[in-house]
Amino acid sequence: MQAPPTPSLKITNLCQDLIENHHAFVRTNGPKLLETGRTLARQRVALNLPAICELLKTMLIDLDLHMLKEEMILFPYCQRIAVSETPIEMHCGSLANPIMAMQADHHLCNEQLHALAKLTHHYTPTDNASPELASWLKQLQAFAEDLQLHIYKEDAQLFPMALLREQELNARVSP
Numbered sequence: 001m002q003a004p005p006t007p008s009l010k011i012t013n014l015c016q017d018l019i020e021n022h023h024a025f026v027r028t029n030g031p032k033l034l035e036t037g038r039t040l041a042r043q044r045v046a047l048n049l050p051a052i053c054e055l056l057k058t059m060l061i062d063l064d065l066h067m068l069k070e071e072m073i074l075f076p077y078c079q080r081i082a083v084s085e086t087p088i089e090m091h092c093g094s095l096a097n098p099i100m101a102m103q104a105d106h107h108l109c110n111e112q113l114h115a116l117a118k119l120t121h122h123y124t125p126t127d128n129a130s131p132e133l134a135s136w137l138k139q140l141q142a143f144a145e146d147l148q149l150h151i152y153k154e155d156a157q158l159f160p161m162a163l164l165r166e167q168e169l170n171a172r173v174s175p
Contacts (some may be wrong), residue, residue, distance in 0.1 A: 011082035011165065014158045015075040022150035023067045029143055030060045036136050046126050046133065052119045056140075059112045063147075066105045070154075074098050078162040087169040095166045099159045106151045113144050 034056050041049035077095065080088055092098060117123065123141035125134040 011158065011161050012079050014153060014161075015079050018150065018153060018158070019071060019075065022146060022153070023071065025143075025146050026060075026063050026067065026150075029139070030056070030063070033136070033140055033143055034060060036132075036139075040130075040133055040136060043130075046129055047121075048119060052116065055112060055116055055119065059109065059116075062105065062108065062112075066102070066109075069098070070102065074102065078158065078165075081162065081165050081169060084169060086172065087166075090166075095163055099163065103155060103159070106155060109147060109151060113147060116140070116144060 034053060037049055037053040037056060041053055077088070077090060077098075081095070090097070120137055120140065123137045123144075125137050129137075
């Protein structure tokens with residue numbers, strides 16, 4: 001029987017999973033969904049596709065900046081503290097500060113996902129919807145579900161583990 005992964009390995013693996021799977025999924029599928037939505041909007045299919053596409057466009061812009069901050073600042077720091085034996089200074093004081101900013105972004109994203117679900121009638125095509133629209137709504141739902149899982153992995157798993165690790169390292173130098 002294999003031993004469970006150490007917290008440091010969990011942090012490192014989780015950061016990699018978020019980048020390689022969830023961030024890649026957003027970057028690969030988001031623009032395709034937006035382009036398909038715009039094409040469907042030009043065909044004047046059901047739903048308020050211009051509003052849905054505008055919301056999706058805003059989400060993608062927000063997500064791009066959010067993921068960049070994670071990949072350039074937050075995740076590298078989390079990975080460094082995961083394997084360190086001594087405290088590592090964070091440019092903004094505590095790891096809690098950028099995590100609060102990321103959680104604020106997550107709150108906004110959850111609000112956007114709620115609005116997206118509402119605009120799409122919870123991703124349900126009308127009885128007379130084209131196969132293209134039905135397929136697009138299914139893909140949009142998968143996109144939303146991946147974002148929800150992505151946010152969960154960060155808020156409920158990565159962030160608590162990284163904060164705990166930072167506290168453990170800082171306690172090593174406290175009298």
